[in-house]
Amino acid sequence: xxxxxxxxxxxxxxxxxxxxxxxxxxxxxxxxxxxxxxxxxxxxxxxxxxxxxxxxxxxxxxxxxxxxxxxxxxxxxxxxxxxxxxxxxxxxxxxxxxxxxxxx
Numbered sequence: 001x002x003x004x005x006x007x008x009x010x011x012x013x014x015x016x017x018x019x020x021x022x023x024x025x026x027x028x029x030x031x032x033x034x035x036x037x038x039x040x041x042x043x044x045x046x047x048x049x050x051x052x053x054x055x056x057x058x059x060x061x062x063x064x065x066x067x068x069x070x071x072x073x074x075x076x077x078x079x080x081x082x083x084x085x086x087x088x089x090x091x092x093x094x095x096x097x098x099x100x101x102x103x104x
Contacts, residue, residue: 004072
């Protein structure tokens, strides 16, 4: 299994603008549940700490294999979501790692 974690900071002039952008991002990624073969788990979290070094949004996903993650990257539903988000993401961080067996 592959765990794929992505964190973003979102654009916005005010805290309210950034909160709306984060909610929009969350809603779009949550639509991917059930659409992508090999995507076993998906959750999106919004930061509530508001510390200056925190990211605004985290995407946590589990894929059955590296091939499933690779297919997700080019899947039409994922490409659609990326297009809908446009330039609202101003920073992006990612970690992918393999784990033996299923979810712990």
